[in-house]
Amino acid sequence: MSDCLFCKIAAGEIPSKKAYEDELVYAFHDIHPLRPTHVLVIPKRHIASLAQVTADDEPVLGRLLAVAARLAAENGSPDGFRSIINTGRVGGQEVAHLHLHILGGPEPVGPMVKKI
Numbered sequence: 001m002s003d004c005l006f007c008k009i010a011a012g013e014i015p016s017k018k019a020y021e022d023e024l025v026y027a028f029h030d031i032h033p034l035r036p037t038h039v040l041v042i043p044k045r046h047i048a049s050l051a052q053v054t055a056d057d058e059p060v061l062g063r064l065l066a067v068a069a070r071l072a073a074e075n076g077s078p079d080g081f082r083s084i085i086n087t088g089r090v091g092g093q094e095v096a097h098l099h100l101h102i103l104g105g106p107e108p109v110g111p112m113v114k115k116i
């Protein structure tokens with residue numbers, strides 16, 4: 001997708017603080033970290049959100065989760081982490097390219113969601 005921020009980051013057209021890369025996924029530090037560890041993992045190929053995935057995407061979805069623990073441990077969160085995928089309007093997704101948030105640090109991340 002030519003006009004997608006995270007496609008441009010994955011392609012190196014927009015700078016990012018890289019944490020990891022392989023043939024399927026790219027990981028980088030969130031520009032506005034919400035916790036001491038805040039890494040985003042994205043598929044290199046454009047997928048708009050978890051609502052748009054197809055069976056063809058299963059390998060990349062597996063890789064997204066498979067690299068999470070290692071990325072957390074290598075980036076200041078060795079004792080666990082929170083992983084979040086926001087999807088669509090109700091999920092609060094702001095960037096329309098599927099991404100896995102990895103949040104952590106030395107202290108617990110806190111409650112999963114606030115009661116409304």
Ligand code: AMP
Nearest residue numbers: 016029030031032086092093094095096
């Ligand atoms: P979401 O609300 O789940 O769509 O999360 C989007 C995330 O992307 C937010 O946490 C932003 O801080 C982050 N973000 C937006 N632009 C950039 C960028 N250029 N580099 C790194 N992270 C970004």
Ligand code: ZN
Nearest residue numbers: 004007046097
């Ligand atoms: Zn994209």
